[in-house]
Every structure is written in C-alpha cells, then in structure tokens.
Amino acid sequence: MPEAEFTSYYGRPILKAPVWKWDIAAYLFTGGLAAGSSLLAAGGQLTGRPALRSAGRVTSLAAVTASTVFLIRDLGRPARFHHMLRVAKPTSPMSVGTWILSAFGPAAGVAAVAEGAAWLPERGLSGLARRVLPPVGHAAGLAAAVTAPALATYTGVLLADTAVPSWHEAYPDLPVIFAGSALASGAGVGLIAAPVAQAGPARRMAVAGAALELYGSHRVETRLGLLSEPYRTGSAGRLLRAGRALTALGVAGALLGRRSRTLSALSGAALLGASVATRFGIFHGGVASARDPKYTVVPQRERLQRRRAAEG
Amino acid sequence: MLPDPHSLSGPLDPAPEAGWTDAPPRMGFFTDTSVCIGCKACEVACKEWNDVPGSGLDLLGMSYDNTGALTANSWRHVAFVEQSRPAGHPAGVAGAGPQFLGMPGAQPPGRAGGAQGRTDFRWLMMSDVCKHCTHAACLDVCPTGSLFRTEFGTVVVQEDICNGCGYCISACPYGVIDQREGDGRAWKCTLCYDRIGAGKTPACAQACPTESIQYGPLDELRERAAARVATLHERGVGEARLYGHDPGDGVGGDGAFFLLLDEPEVYGLPPDPVVTTRDLPKMWKRAGLAALAMAAAAVAAFVGGSS
Numbered sequence: 001m002p003e004a005e006f007t008s009y010y011g012r013p014i015l016k017a018p019v020w021k022w023d024i025a026a027y028l029f030t031g032g033l034a035a036g037s038s039l040l041a042a043g044g045q046l047t048g049r050p051a052l053r054s055a056g057r058v059t060s061l062a063a064v065t066a067s068t069v070f071l072i073r074d075l076g077r078p079a080r081f082h083h084m085l086r087v088a089k090p091t092s093p094m095s096v097g098t099w100i101l102s103a104f105g106p107a108a109g110v111a112a113v114a115e116g117a118a119w120l121p122e123r124g125l126s127g128l129a130r131r132v133l134p135p136v137g138h139a140a141g142l143a144a145a146v147t148a149p150a151l152a153t154y155t156g157v158l159l160a161d162t163a164v165p166s167w168h169e170a171y172p173d174l175p176v177i178f179a180g181s182a183l184a185s186g187a188g189v190g191l192i193a194a195p196v197a198q199a200g201p202a203r204r205m206a207v208a209g210a211a212l213e214l215y216g217s218h219r220v221e222t223r224l225g226l227l228s229e230p231y232r233t234g235s236a237g238r239l240l241r242a243g244r245a246l247t248a249l250g251v252a253g254a255l256l257g258r259r260s261r262t263l264s265a266l267s268g269a270a271l272l273g274a275s276v277a278t279r280f281g282i283f284h285g286g287v288a289s290a291r292d293p294k295y296t297v298v299p300q301r302e303r304l305q306r307r308r309a310a311e312g
Numbered sequence: 313m314l315p316d317p318h319s320l321s322g323p324l325d326p327a328p329e330a331g332w333t334d335a336p337p338r339m340g341f342f343t344d345t346s347v348c349i350g351c352k353a354c355e356v357a358c359k360e361w362n363d364v365p366g367s368g369l370d371l372l373g374m375s376y377d378n379t380g381a382l383t384a385n386s387w388r389h390v391a392f393v394e395q396s397r398p399a400g401h402p403a404g405v406a407g408a409g410p411q412f413l414g415m416p417g418a419q420p421p422g423r424a425g426g427a428q429g430r431t432d433f434r435w436l437m438m439s440d441v442c443k444h445c446t447h448a449a450c451l452d453v454c455p456t457g458s459l460f461r462t463e464f465g466t467v468v469v470q471e472d473i474c475n476g477c478g479y480c481i482s483a484c485p486y487g488v489i490d491q492r493e494g495d496g497r498a499w500k501c502t503l504c505y506d507r508i509g510a511g512k513t514p515a516c517a518q519a520c521p522t523e524s525i526q527y528g529p530l531d532e533l534r535e536r537a538a539a540r541v542a543t544l545h546e547r548g549v550g551e552a553r554l555y556g557h558d559p560g561d562g563v564g565g566d567g568a569f570f571l572l573l574d575e576p577e578v579y580g581l582p583p584d585p586v587v588t589t590r591d592l593p594k595m596w597k598r599a600g601l602a603a604l605a606m607a608a609a610a611v612a613a614f615v616g617g618s619s
C-alpha cells in the first residue's frame with residue numbers, strides 16, 4: 001500500500017489512545033474462557049460426561065474470578081468499582097457487560113462449588129448438603145451456560161463502540177472472532193482435562209471455534225483497507241500470526257489425537273495459547289490505530305470525498 | 313431496549329432529550345480563530361478558575377505551543393501552526409499543512425538574511441476545547457452515569473462518581489477527555505458549569521481579549537458565525553470555514569464550534585467525526601448473531617457426533 005498523504009498537527013495523534021492496560025486484553029481472554037468452559041460443562045452435564053462437566057465448571061469459576069480481578073485492577077479508582085452498579089445503560093456496552101458478569105459469575109460459582117459435593121461426609125448436615133448440592137449445581141450450570149454466549153460476544157461491542165478506528169470499523173467481525181476464540185479455549189480445557197473417551201464434543205467444539213476465529217481474523221486483516229494495516233504489522237501482526245499458527249496446530253492435534261491423551265492435551269494447550277495471542281493481537285491493533293493520526297484522518301477524508309462526490 | 317435510534321444520531325436539542333423540563337436555551341462557545349492572537353489567557357484563566365493542576369514545564373519545539381494537546385490538565389489548548397505561503401497568497405490555499413519556520417526566534421521569519429531569504433508566511437492560532445457534542449460518545453458509553461447532560465445542553469463529569477474506567481477516553485472522536493495521572497479519574501472542560509449556572513460567562517471567554525472565544529445561546533452564536541464567515545469571504549479570505557456548526561454532521565453538531573482558516577486536521581481536529589454509538593444498534597445485532605452461532609456450535613458439538 002502506498003504511503004497515504006495527509007496533514008496533521010505536528011504528527012500528533014488526534015485521538016487519545018485507550019488508557020486500558022494489559023489487564024483488559026487479559027480479561028478478553030479470561031471472560032471468553034469462562035464462557036466457553038461453562039458451555040462445555042453444561043454439555044458434559046446433559047450428556048453424561050462428568051470429566052467435561054467438572055473441568056468446565058472449575059475452569060469457569062477460576063476464569064470469571066480472574067476476569068473480575070483484571071477489570072477492577074484496571075480502574076483508575078478500583079475502590080469505586082461498585083459505581084458500575086448505579087445504572088443499567090444499553091448505550092454503554094461496559095454497563096451491559098457488568099450486568100452480564102453479575103448474572104454469570106454467581107451461577108458459575110455455585111456450579112463449581114457443587115462439584116465438591118462428592119467429598120462431603122455422608123452423615124449429618126453435610127450429608128444433606130451432599131444430596132442438595134448436585135441438583136442446585138445443575139440448575140446453576142445451565143443458568144451460566146445460557147448467559148455464556150452473551151458474555152463471550154459483548155466484548156466485541158465493548159471494543160467496537162469507541163472512536164478507535166480499527167476497532168470501530170471491525171464491528172461486524174469482532175464478536176465473531178471472540179465467540180470463536182471463547183469456544184476454542186473452552187474446548188482446549190476439555191482436551192486437557194478429559195479422557196479421550198469423553199473428549200469427542202471438545203474436539204468438535206475446537207473445530208467450530210477455530211473456524212469462526214480464523215474467519216473473523218481474516219476479515220479484519222483484509223476487509224478494512226487502510227484500517228486493516230494495524231492488524232498485519234507490528235506487535236499486533238505478530239500476535240495474530242502466532243494465534244493463527246497455534247490454532248492450526250491445536251485443531252490438527254485435536255483431530256489426530258483421538259486415541260492419545262498426550263496429543264489431545266498438547267492440542268488443548270495450543271488452543272488456549274491461540275486464544276491469548278488473538279485477544280492481545282486485536283487489542284494492540286486497535287491501540288496502534290489510535291496512536292497514528294493517519295488512521296483517523298485518511299479514512300475520514302475519503303468518506304468526506306465520497307459524500308461530496310455523491311452530492312455532486 | 314435501545315432508545316429510539318433517532319436519539320443516537322441526527323439533529324436534536326440535547327437537554328430536553330435528556331429529560332430536562334423547562335430547560336434554558338442551549339449554551340455554547342463559538343471560537344473564531346481568525347482573531348486569536350495566541351496569548352493563552354484562556355488556558356490560564358481556565359486553570360485558575362477550575363483549579364486544574366499544572367502540567368509541568370515542557371518545551372515541545374512546536375512553535376509557541378508547549379501545551380501540546382487537550383488533556384486532563386489542559387481544558388483549553390492553544391494550537392500554533394506556521395505555514396509558508398507563496399507571495400500574494402491567493403485565497404483558498406488550504407491544506408498546505410504546518411511547516412516549522414523556526415518560531416520562537418529572536419526575529420520574525422525572513423527578517424534575518426536579507427531580502428532573498430524572505431518568505432510570506434502565516435500563523436494560525438486556535439484555542440481548542442471540548443466540543444460538548446449533541447451526541448456525546450463519552451456520555452453514551454459511561455457505565456457509572458458519572459458523565460451527564462446539564463440543563464444547558466453541555467456535558468459534565470461528576471468527579472465523585474467517576475471510577476476511572478477509561479471508556480469515555482476511547483470513545484471521544486476528538487481525543488478530548490483524558491485520565492489524570494495519579495488521580496485515575498477522567499477530566500475535561502465543564503463549560504464552567506458553576507459559573508454559567510450563576511449567570512456568568514465561562515472563565516476562558518471572560519479572559520479572551522479579542523473575543524475570539526464567544527459564549528452565548530447556541531442559536532445566536534450560529535447566526536453570528538455565519539455572518540462572520542460571509543464578511544471574511546467578502547474581504548477575500550476564501551479559506552474561512554465553520555467547523556462543528558452543522559446539526560446534520562456526524563455528532564449532531566457541536567455545542568462548541570469554530571471558525572477555521574484551513575482544513576481541520578491542520579489544527580489537529582478530525583475532518584469528519586462520527587459519534588461511535590450511531591452504529592451501536594448494528595453492533596448489538598452482530599453480537600447477537602455471533603452469540604447464536606456460538607450456542608448452536610456448542611449444541612452441535614454435543615449432539616452431532618458418535619464419540
């Protein structure tokens with residue numbers, strides 16, 4: 001692509017680059033992981049695959065806890081995190097996300113705690129808990145799974161609903177990438193934790209997740225004209241390429257490793273790594289597009305010219 | 313439920329839209345850069361009145377601009393652009409871009425070195441500020457309700473509510489609102505909410521010695537601005553144009569708009585800003601589709617195989 005001609009004020013950025021630190025990129029991963037593994041857990045629960053169920057539930061609780069920590073840590077005033085609960089605003093994806101997390105988190109928590117029922121003594125009060133917990137965990141696990149797709153995809157809107165050029169213009173694709181990445185990371189947990197006899201659904205989930213993730217990433221890297229450039233160059237480009245390579249390895253391992261526990265586990269780890277790389281790649285691509293005035297001025301100039309040409 | 317799509321873009325009166333009954337007329341700024349002399353009285357008056365912390369001494373090498381940009385600690389920013397223009401400067405040489413002519417120096421450019429070295433040049437100065445957008449992305453995305461619309465149609469952060477999530481900062485299409493270091497919260501121009509509530513003029517407009525910054529009811533300012541552009545055009549200043557005055561633009565028009573003498577990007581302004589939430593209904597729809605695809609894939613993974 002030829003160097004775009006444009007004017008700026010001493011080469012300074014027009015936009016303020018996001019002040020979000022790496023915690024938010026990490027949250028994109030953990031939030032997706034929580035969603036993907038709760039779907040895996042619910043599937044395991046409904047089809048009698050206890051290994052998928054318990055690994056999914058425990059991972060989901062760990063990931064949603066990490067998510068909350070990342071989100072609060074990133075605030076300028078962490079002690080005021082509860083101010084998010086003052087309002088519910090559909091025009092603020094962050095507000096919507098807060099409420100999605102508030103519904104998902106407790107459900108995932110109860111489902112994971114219920115996994116401990118088998119370790120309780122059979123007599124007395126704990127014996128009662130031992131009988132009551134599993135059905136409560138079932139209901140909570142299903143509630144978490146119903147909320148999970150919203151948790152995995154709202155983050156695409158969270159990034160797109162900004163003035164950051166390469167995030168905003170990618171709005172049709174970001175939720176697709178994040179849905180795929182969440183499925184693939186949830187599948188990764190299943191491949192690592194479950195014996196091969198139970199891991200069939202995780203393999204199929206890995207393929208579907210990888211397909212969505214690769215399709216979406218390909219679109220943001222090629223469809224946006226000048227605004228695709230930040231996703232192909234610099235650290236974002238390296239991260240997205242690494243993500244693609246790991247996804248390919250993970251899917252290959254998942255398909256070839258039907259009889260090998262080791263190969264399955266390795267492919268699961270590759271899928272988790274791919275999800276981390278993709279999330280950080282998308283995050284950094286957007287930040288790079290806000291830092292360079294070229295990505296603000298040139299597309300807006302072109303838009304103006306098109307409009308003036310249409311007006312005659 | 314998303315609000316009526318009309319309220320996310322297009323022309324409207326923001327205070328009644330935000331639920332104010334009997335709202336006073338919408339108030340704003342008209343900043344006429346053609347009379348700005350770059351004295352920075354506005355920057356200083358704003359800091360004084362609003363008790364904005366100093367930003368330290370920083371020599372940027374950008375003409376007389378050592379402020380650099382609007383930040384959490386600079387709510388007015390005077391931009392200085394040096395441009396050399398061919399002698400006889402035909403009207404309408406615009407978009408030439410800034411060029412560093414060595415200001416500040418001991419003498420005006422071209423004075424030293426005899427007649428050969430002389431060039432025609434012009435100096436553009438502009439006092440930038442928060443635009444108090446009709447459709448303010450910062451306000452739309454704020455998850456705490458800290459940012460709100462005042463009865464005057466302006467946009468203000470409530471410092472006791474902001475938790476420093478930073479969403480507004482990524483959402484503003486003009487790069488105005490910013491996080492204060494060591495404080496963590498978001499800060500920007502309030503259009504002197506305390507002063508205008510008491511019937512006074514904002515500190516910057518009060519201090520401006522050339523009336524480059526004018527404060528008043530937005531309708532009146534728009535009329536005055538249109539007349540000023542017409543006068544300048546008559547006098548042969550063909551490059552004079554308004555910026556942010558049009559209620560039909562991507563943010564529904566600015567509460568603080570400008571008269572510029574070159575393309576907006578020369579001053580560090582976006583040429584065609586659009587409020588990001590205009591596309592929000594389409595974004596939620598895409599997210600909904602992706603969520604359905606995700607749920608369907610999970611179901612298929614469990615029911616659609618033999619192992």
Ligand code: SF4
Binds near residue numbers: 443448449483487
């Ligand atoms: S210019 Fe930026 S900070 Fe000011 S009202 Fe508009 S969106 Fe908000």
Ligand code: SF4
Binds near residue numbers: 473481
């Ligand atoms: S940083 Fe403060 S004002 Fe800005 S969106 Fe977050 S809570 Fe609202």
